[in-house]
Amino acid sequence: MSKSQIRIEQAVGNPDRIVGTILRTLPEYFGFESAIVDYCENARDEKYTTFVALSENADAMGFAMMVLNSDTTAELWVMGVLPAFHSRGIGARLVEAVETEARKRACKYLLVKTIGPSQNDPNFLKTFKFYLKQGFELLMECDFLWAGSSCALLLKKL
Ligand SMILES: CC(C)(COP(=O)(O)OP(=O)(O)OC[C@H]1O[C@@H](n2cnc3c(N)ncnc32)[C@H](O)[C@@H]1OP(=O)(O)O)[C@@H](O)C(=O)NCCC(=O)NCCS
Numbered sequence: 001m002s003k004s005q006i007r008i009e010q011a012v013g014n015p016d017r018i019v020g021t022i023l024r025t026l027p028e029y030f031g032f033e034s035a036i037v038d039y040c041e042n043a044r045d046e047k048y049t050t051f052v053a054l055s056e057n058a059d060a061m062g063f064a065m066m067v068l069n070s071d072t073t074a075e076l077w078v079m080g081v082l083p084a085f086h087s088r089g090i091g092a093r094l095v096e097a098v099e100t101e102a103r104k105r106a107c108k109y110l111l112v113k114t115i116g117p118s119q120n121d122p123n124f125l126k127t128f129k130f131y132l133k134q135g136f137e138l139l140m141e142c143d144f145l146w147a148g149s150s151c152a153l154l155l156k157k158l
Pocket of ligand 1: 077082087090092093124126130
C-alpha cells in the first residue's frame with residue numbers, strides 16, 4: 001500500500017466504535033478492558049478529536065485521538081493501528097494529521113505519554129522508537145503518574 005492510498009479523516013458519527021475495535025486487536029498494549037472503555041468514552045466526548053486512517057474500501061485501519069491540554073499544548077491522547085497494517089506508514093500519517101490540527105488551533109507543542117523505556121517492555125519499546133522517529137523528544141520518565149508503570153513524556157515542537 002502506498003502512502004497515497006491511505007486516507008486520513010476526522011472521525012464523525014461513532015468514533016468510539018472504531019477506537020474500541022482497533023484497541024481490542026492490540027492486547028499486548030491495551031490489556032485492560034476498563035482502559036479501552038475509558039478511551040471509547042473519550043472518543044464520544046467533544047473535547048477529544050479522533051482521526052481515522054481509511055483504506056481504499058473505507059475500512060478503518062488506525063486512529064489517533066487528540067485533546068488540548070492548554071492554549072499552547074495539544075496531547076496525542078492515544079493511537080493504534082490494526083496489527084496487519086503496522087509499518088506501512090499509517091501511524092506516521094495519523095501523527096501528521098494530529099500535528100496539523102494542533103497547529104490550526106495555535107498550539108506550539110504536541111505531547112504524548114507512553115510506557116517508558118526503563119520498563120523494558122519489548123512492545124512499548126517499539127512504540128517509543130516510533131515516537132522518536134516522528135520527531136518527539138523525551139522530556140522525562142517518571143513513576144508517579146501511572147500506578148506500577150513508568151510513564152515517558154515526549155514532546156514535539158510544532
Ligand atoms: C505505534 C504505532 C501506532 C505505529 O504505527 P505504524 O503504522 O506501525 O507506524 P509507521 O509505519 O507509520 O512507522 C512510521 C515510521 O516509524 C518507524 N517505526 C515504526 N515502528 C518502529 C519500530 N518498532 N522501531 C523503529 N522504528 C519504527 C518506521 O520505520 C517508519 O519509518 P519510515 O517512515 O522511515 O519507514 C503502531 O505500531 C501501533 O498501533 N502500535 C500499538 C499501539 C501503540 O503502541 N499505540 C501507541 C500508544 S498510545
